[in-house]
Amino acid sequence: MASQLALLEKLSTSTNFDNTTIEDLKTMGFSEELATAIQEKNSTKITELLGANNNVSVILAIGDDDRVNEVTSYQKTA
Amino acid sequence: MQNKENGKLACVGTGMKMGAHISPIARQYIIDADILFMAVSNGVIGLWLQDLNPNCVDLQRFYGAGKDRKKTYEEMIEAILFEVRQGKNVCAAFYGHPGVFARAPHEAIKLAREEGYEAHMEPGISAEDCLYSDLGIDPGKFGCQHFEATQFLKYKRIVDPSAYLILWQIGLTGESNVGLEYTDKSKLGVLTNKLSKLYSLDHEVIIYESGHLVMEGFKQEVVKLRRLPEASTNLYSTLIIPPYKSLEPE
Numbered sequence: 001m002a003s004q005l006a007l008l009e010k011l012s013t014s015t016n017f018d019n020t021t022i023e024d025l026k027t028m029g030f031s032e033e034l035a036t037a038i039q040e041k042n043s044t045k046i047t048e049l050l051g052a053n054n055n056v057s058v059i060l061a062i063g064d065d066d067r068v069n070e071v072t073s074y075q076k077t078a
Numbered sequence: 079m080q081n082k083e084n085g086k087l088a089c090v091g092t093g094m095k096m097g098a099h100i101s102p103i104a105r106q107y108i109i110d111a112d113i114l115f116m117a118v119s120n121g122v123i124g125l126w127l128q129d130l131n132p133n134c135v136d137l138q139r140f141y142g143a144g145k146d147r148k149k150t151y152e153e154m155i156e157a158i159l160f161e162v163r164q165g166k167n168v169c170a171a172f173y174g175h176p177g178v179f180a181r182a183p184h185e186a187i188k189l190a191r192e193e194g195y196e197a198h199m200e201p202g203i204s205a206e207d208c209l210y211s212d213l214g215i216d217p218g219k220f221g222c223q224h225f226e227a228t229q230f231l232k233y234k235r236i237v238d239p240s241a242y243l244i245l246w247q248i249g250l251t252g253e254s255n256v257g258l259e260y261t262d263k264s265k266l267g268v269l270t271n272k273l274s275k276l277y278s279l280d281h282e283v284i285i286y287e288s289g290h291l292v293m294e295g296f297k298q299e300v301v302k303l304r305r306l307p308e309a310s311t312n313l314y315s316t317l318i319i320p321p322y323k324s325l326e327p328e
Binding site: 003005006008009010011012013014017038041043046047050051052053054055056057058059060061062066 | 095096097098117118119120121122124125126129136137138141147148151172173179180181182183226246247250290291292293294313
């Protein structure tokens with residue numbers, strides 16, 4: 001049986017998400033609680049039900065980047 | 079132990095929206111890796127990646143309150159390279175595009191190559207890509223300039239007000255690179271003051287954020303430039319300033 005996350009990935013490529021009902025989601029294999037949260041577009045509840053980290057703070061670039069004075073160079077291809 | 083025959087690195091983008099914005103080959107690199115590192119924008123996306131590859135290390139562990147983010151990124155790079163040097167097939171997955179506003183992927187690939195390892199990047203659908211789709215902006219129509227907000231504030235840049243101006247990481251404007259401290263109204267006020275030399279304070283600007291999960295739409299808040307300091311911003315907010323002046327023929 002596919003995991004709830006695998007089902008969520010599958011749902012992510014649906015071209016008809018807005019017309020998807022709770023019953024449709026349950027038929028796909030989602031639990032009732034998760035199906036309800038998805039249909040209600042309740043991201044907070046989905047995060048909670050899946051036990052995901054609700055405190056993600058990731059930023060990958062430095063504002064005042066100290067590399068600005070480097071001479072521009074492009075990486076060689078591998 | 080160093081194993082340059084086997085050790086390799088792929089830095090891949092997960093795209094912005096879980097499952098929908100990742101390329102097939104990036105997804106396969108995640109699945110095939112001996113070890114997966116990840117830096118994602120949403121906890122559910124993190125779980126999904128762990129579901130694809132359970133041998134997963136969350137790079138968020140390297141952030142810390144009061145810690146210089148340059149140090150954080152150095153530690154991320156070192157953790158990734160350590161596994162490459164062990165001869166492992168390493169994948170590092172970053173939200174959006176791994177080469178856009180992302181220091182560690184570029185540096186890790188550069189270092190791995192310098193040490194003789196195979197390393198490359200696989201793109202993902204970026205916030206910039208989503209912005210064009212969601213807001214109906216064609217960067218080719220009037221032209222488009224992009225700057226990181228803090229860098230824009232710090233340096234003299236030549237801005238063309240007849241083109242779009244896009245300022246990234248607006249929610250961290252004027253930040254000190256220490257930890258992940260949100261900007262405050264005073265710094266957005268300084269930014270507004272700088273922009274007011276080029277744009278009317280009544281010019282409408284857009285604060286944008288793309289969605290992360292299938293059920294999430296994008297967010298946009300349209301405000302007059304003078305109201306920018308009071309606008310709600312977060313880590314993933316981007317400021318779009320539409321053209322203010324007409325193009326002038328040569």
